[in-house]
Amino acid sequence: MTQSTSLAPPLARPRAAGRRTVLAALAVAIIAVLPLVVSPYWTTVATNAALAFAIAAPLNLLTGNAGQFSLGNAAFLVVGAYTGAYVTFTFDLELPIAMLAAAAAGALVGLIVGLPSLRLRGAYLLMSTLAAHYILVFAALKFQTSQFGAAGAIFPPLRIAGVDLSGERSMYFVIAVFAALIGLIIANIMRSGHGRALEAVKARDVAAAACGISVARAKLWVWSLTSAMIAAAGVLQAYYLGSASVEYYTLNLAITYVAMILVGGLGSLGGSLLGACFVTLVPVGVNHLSDAYGGEGGGILAYPHELQTVIYGLIIIAFVLLKPDGLIGLVRSATDRVVRVRQGR
Amino acid sequence: MTDFLNALLSGAGFGALYGLVALGLVVIFKSTGILNFSGGALMAVGGVVAAGLGAQGFWIAAGIAVVAVAGVGAVANLTVMRPLLGRGLFPGVMVTIGLTSVIEGSSGILFGRQPRFLADPIGVPTFQLPFGTSMSSTLAVAFGLSAAATALLAVAFRRTSVGLQLRAAAVRPEVAAMFGANPGRIFTYAWAVAGGLAALAGALLASLTVADISIAAFALRAFAAMIVGGVDSLGGAFLGGILVGVTELLAGTYLGDDFRLPSTMVVLMVFLMVRPQGLFGTPEVVRP
Numbered sequence: 001m002t003q004s005t006s007l008a009p010p011l012a013r014p015r016a017a018g019r020r021t022v023l024a025a026l027a028v029a030i031i032a033v034l035p036l037v038v039s040p041y042w043t044t045v046a047t048n049a050a051l052a053f054a055i056a057a058p059l060n061l062l063t064g065n066a067g068q069f070s071l072g073n074a075a076f077l078v079v080g081a082y083t084g085a086y087v088t089f090t091f092d093l094e095l096p097i098a099m100l101a102a103a104a105a106g107a108l109v110g111l112i113v114g115l116p117s118l119r120l121r122g123a124y125l126l127m128s129t130l131a132a133h134y135i136l137v138f139a140a141l142k143f144q145t146s147q148f149g150a151a152g153a154i155f156p157p158l159r160i161a162g163v164d165l166s167g168e169r170s171m172y173f174v175i176a177v178f179a180a181l182i183g184l185i186i187a188n189i190m191r192s193g194h195g196r197a198l199e200a201v202k203a204r205d206v207a208a209a210a211c212g213i214s215v216a217r218a219k220l221w222v223w224s225l226t227s228a229m230i231a232a233a234g235v236l237q238a239y240y241l242g243s244a245s246v247e248y249y250t251l252n253l254a255i256t257y258v259a260m261i262l263v264g265g266l267g268s269l270g271g272s273l274l275g276a277c278f279v280t281l282v283p284v285g286v287n288h289l290s291d292a293y294g295g296e297g298g299g300i301l302a303y304p305h306e307l308q309t310v311i312y313g314l315i316i317i318a319f320v321l322l323k324p325d326g327l328i329g330l331v332r333s334a335t336d337r338v339v340r341v342r343q344g345r
Numbered sequence: 346m347t348d349f350l351n352a353l354l355s356g357a358g359f360g361a362l363y364g365l366v367a368l369g370l371v372v373i374f375k376s377t378g379i380l381n382f383s384g385g386a387l388m389a390v391g392g393v394v395a396a397g398l399g400a401q402g403f404w405i406a407a408g409i410a411v412v413a414v415a416g417v418g419a420v421a422n423l424t425v426m427r428p429l430l431g432r433g434l435f436p437g438v439m440v441t442i443g444l445t446s447v448i449e450g451s452s453g454i455l456f457g458r459q460p461r462f463l464a465d466p467i468g469v470p471t472f473q474l475p476f477g478t479s480m481s482s483t484l485a486v487a488f489g490l491s492a493a494a495t496a497l498l499a500v501a502f503r504r505t506s507v508g509l510q511l512r513a514a515a516v517r518p519e520v521a522a523m524f525g526a527n528p529g530r531i532f533t534y535a536w537a538v539a540g541g542l543a544a545l546a547g548a549l550l551a552s553l554t555v556a557d558i559s560i561a562a563f564a565l566r567a568f569a570a571m572i573v574g575g576v577d578s579l580g581g582a583f584l585g586g587i588l589v590g591v592t593e594l595l596a597g598t599y600l601g602d603d604f605r606l607p608s609t610m611v612v613l614m615v616f617l618m619v620r621p622q623g624l625f626g627t628p629e630v631v632r633p
Contacts, residue, residue: 069435120617122434123380127572128617130565131610138607251565255442262439306453313446317425320436320443 031176035169045284047172051240052276054179054233056260057186057269058226063258064267065190066222067202069122072113072129074254075136076227079109080234081244082140085153095160095239102235103228109136110227117219133251141246152245155238171240178236182229187269189225198222199267259312263319265326274327282315283308350478352594358484360590361491365546366567367574367582368495369539375577376515376535377430379437383421384543385564386445387414389557390452391544396461396556403466407548411541417448418540422533430518430532445561452558463551487549494542495583502579507534565606566593569613575626585623588612 035043055073062068080102087093087101113136116128144152157166158174165174189195197218200208205215238244256279264275290304301307323329366384373381395403395410421444429436466486471479502508510526511534518528543564550560569589574581589609596608622628 063435069438116617120621123374123576124572124617124621126380126434126438127568128614130568131614131617134565134607134610135614138603138610141603251562258439259442262435266435303454306450309446309450309453311450313443313448313450316443316446317440320440321425321428324436 028180031180035172040168043168043172045280047168047175047240049277049280050172050176050179051233051237052257052260052280053273054175054182054236055230056257056264056276057179057182057272058229058233059257060261060264060267060269060272061186061189061198062222062226064261064265064271065195065202066198066219068114068117068219068223069126070113070129071126071251071254071258072132072136072227073230073257074249074251075113075133075140076106076110076230077234077237077253078137078140078244078246078249079227080106080231081238082143082147082153083231084235084238085155085244086147088155089153095158095235099232099235103232106231106234107224107228109231111220111224113227114220114223117223118216130251133254137246137249140249144246152243153238154243155241158239175236175240178233182233183269183273185229190269194218194221259316261326263315263326265328268326268328270331271326271328274331278327279312282312286311347477348598349595350476351480352598353591354474354478354480355484356591356594357587358480358488358590359594360570360587361484361488361583362546362549362586363564363566363570363589364491364583364586365487365494365542365549366564367570367586368491368498368579369542370567370571371574371576371579371582372498372535372542373539374571376511377426377437377532378515379426379429379441380434381539382438382441383444383448384539384567385561386448386558387418387540387543388547388550388564389559389561390414390417390448391540391547392463392551392556392560393452393456393461393547393558394544395548396463396551397456399461399463403464403548403552406463407466407545410544410548414544414547415537415541418536418538418543419533421540422536426536427529427532449558449561458557460555460557461551462555463548465552466549481553483549483553487546487553490545490549491583491586494545495579498538499579507531511535566590566609569609569616571623572613572621573616573623575623577627578623578625581623581625584625588624 034046038046055077059070059073062070080099083105084098084102088095088098093101113129113132117125120128144150147153157164158171159165160174165171197208197213200211200213201215201218208218209215234244241248260275260279261272262275263278264273265271286304286308290301290307293301319326325332366388369387370381370384373379391410391414394413395406398406398409401409425440425444426437429440465483467482469482471481472485473479502512510521510528511531513521513524514526514528514531522528546564547556547560550556550563554560566589567586570586571582572585573588574583574585589612592612593605593609596604600608616623
């Protein structure tokens with residue numbers, strides 16, 4: 001037993017790399033084929049899950065890997081959406097340019113929101129992101145009233161280089177490609193020196209500094225980078241929803257993404273994906289149940305909205321108490337068991 | 346001038362409401378180290394229960410709501426909060442957020458979502474004061490109750506055995522247990538107190554405006570009150586609430602109603618940057 005554990009790392013590495021290639025190929029195949037085999041309804045669900053992943057994954061890098069607990073992500077989404085709307089409407093630019101502009105704005109705002117993390121920690125840092133959320137959303141409200149009118153920004157159907165991409169299926173592909181890109185970037189960051197620096201800062205910042213990591217730079221870098229990604233996703237989300245209005249960007253929206261990384265597994269990219277899918281599917285499942293059995297005398301199923309709220313809360317509580325490493329923890333223990341059985345141990 | 350004085354008076358009244366909720370947050374944070382995000386939901390469900398019993402008059406309805414929500418707080422601690430002790434910030438925040446969701450959804454299923462009203466605590470709706478100013482009687486009552494609750498709790502913390510045990514359990518639960526305190530039970534009391542205080546604020550808010558579960562968001566200012574006063578100071582929570590309430594009403598009077606919530610968040614941010622321990626809190630010393 002001891003011998004096999006000491007031998008495990010050198011043997012595991014090429015195998016893990018091979019497995020990773022297989023997983024990536026499988027993921028690409030599933031993403032490409034999915035809308036062709038499922039109904040439009042489930043394509044919509046998949047689009048929502050992909051979008052949720054593109055927002056949850058950067059948040060997981062910030063909170064799960066770097067240990068910066070933030071409730072500011074809804075504010076970054078609105079910063080992105082409104083920067084994107086402004087440059088699109090003012091200069092008549094294409095989506096990719098608008099997303100780059102939004103990412104730049106997100107990076108700048110993320111840097112500012114991240115500044116308190118140099119002085120504050122724990123509950124105090126969380127409170128500062130809460131305050132930042134309300135201040136930014138308020139600024140967005142003022143911007144909305146002056147630029148777009150009371151109803152918010154209405155986005156035109158998505159066109160890139162003259163090609164109409166506003167259909168459900170093409171929106172799905174645009175969003176899935178973006179989500180895959182985000183996933184690829186984050187996977188590479190997590191395996192790089194930058195990613196290990198973040199883990200070190202989370203574990204013990206003094207020790208990280210002693211190892212030659214600039215803690216301040218690592219923190220500001222991750223705040224800036226993840227905010228840029230979330231802001232870029234904000235543009236895509238606004239295009240997908242067709243409009244952006246301040247009422248949408250609530251604290252509860254911010255909490256939804258935190259719930260995703262909690263349910264999926266903190267600090268794990270696969271966890272972000274599982275959590276995004278799971279949290280997206282909860283209301284879908286409850287609505288199905290309620291449509292099927294919630295008619296006359298359907299008891300609590302006659303209250304689908306309230307029931308969703310309760311179940312969502314119970315899921316969060318259950319994962320914190322019973323499965324703190326999330327769905328990815330379940331997957332890991334299951335694959336470990338398969339490997340052990342195969343090796344006859 | 347009249348506007349200014351009115352803003353001060355109403356601000357102090359609203360601030361006292363935030364102080365009530367913040368007091369509950371401080372009691373929980375002080376004893377268990379958990380940052381409670383469910384204060385708003387406890388407050389809102391207190392308001393909904395009190396307004397549902399509105400036919401009994403304000404005081405009986407509020408009393409029943411306080412007892413009921415104190416029970417909710419105690420049950421929450423016994424079931425889901427106790428396993429979290431010592432597990433750090435994130436789990437506690439997430440479970441109290443989950444609890445918020447459960448409370449809000451259950452309240453919708455049990456009591457419906459329609460807004461309800463509650464009578465004034467005393468017959469007169471407003472007090473006419475000198476210089477042409479006036480103050481809602483409910484806000485005046487809120488101020489008095491909040492001040493009384495703060496004083497009562499401060500005395501209970503210093504002078505009673507439970508208060509002593511709570512302070513001991515907050516510093517070192519294991520050592521407190523060795524000396525005969527029962528931290529589990531003490532923390533249940535802390536949650537019950539927090540629930541009761543939040544329900545009282547909810548009942549007052551119900552008689553001031555309207556009661557439905559969406560008033561939960563109102564209690565966000567309690568976080569600002571808690572930080573401004575100092576996370577471990579009872580009197581600080583009350584005075585922090587007043588400061589936040591007055592800022593909010595002044596911003597509402599001179600800048601416009603949509604500046605009310607953001608102004609409290611600016612105060613929160615300024616305090617976090619300049620004086621994170623708040624006005625009366627003890628600075629947190631972290632061993633690197």
